[in-house]
Amino acid sequence: MIEWICKPFEALSLHELYTILELRSEVFVVEQHCYYQDVDGKDQKSYHLMGWQHGVLMAYARLLPPGVSYAEQSIGRVVLKKKHETQVLEKY
Template sequence: MTNPKNLNDLQWQCTSFAELSNLQLHAIYQARSAVFVIEQNCVYQDVDGKDPLSHHLTAWTPEGEVAAYLRIVPAGISFDEASLGRVISTQEWRGTGVGKQLIANGIKALHALYPGAPVRIGAQAYLEKFYGSFGFETVSDIYLEDDIPHIEMLLVAKARLNRL
């Protein structure tokens, strides 16, 4: 019998590209390739030049493996708005709730870096309801990216009410 995955065992790290160790960067690229290139059968250039400009949110297992990951891209790089991209949960951790934690922590980290900034994502269309549960709203028609249906979604920071 395998040990159940425990979300409390994960260590969350949000760091700039320069602060990642060589081993951490290798593990991130390995996890991204496993999901995007192997599982989704997409031949594309994953290392696209945006990583050095981005922050990287990673959920690390006690063994130093990636359980979940996303990158936080500043405004003007992928979209006019700041964005979350390269969102993955590794195969071993799917179904544990780590994806929900990843998006919640990603939004929180992005807003810590860019307070009040709207967040745009290019999401796989089948995840529209998932991202919608975090307040993202669909703002585009479906388009194909690497032969996978995608949509753009936007999360706008809610105006704070001033108390008198």
């Protein structure tokens, strides 16, 4: 079972923030070879949806309020841990 937690930036623990940035870097930079500035100043204005299972961050998405990236609210930085993506997708 995956435990879903959503928090504003200010409520993230240092461990949660580190783990989020680690997963984003693992997937976007290492696996997908997308070389861009991931830390873009939008995290502080966003909510962070985390899917945890047995202490491992399995899935993540950044939820941005209106006016941060677009006039409407938006979802970005959606990521699944590669070795667990089938398991996450099958349940949802």
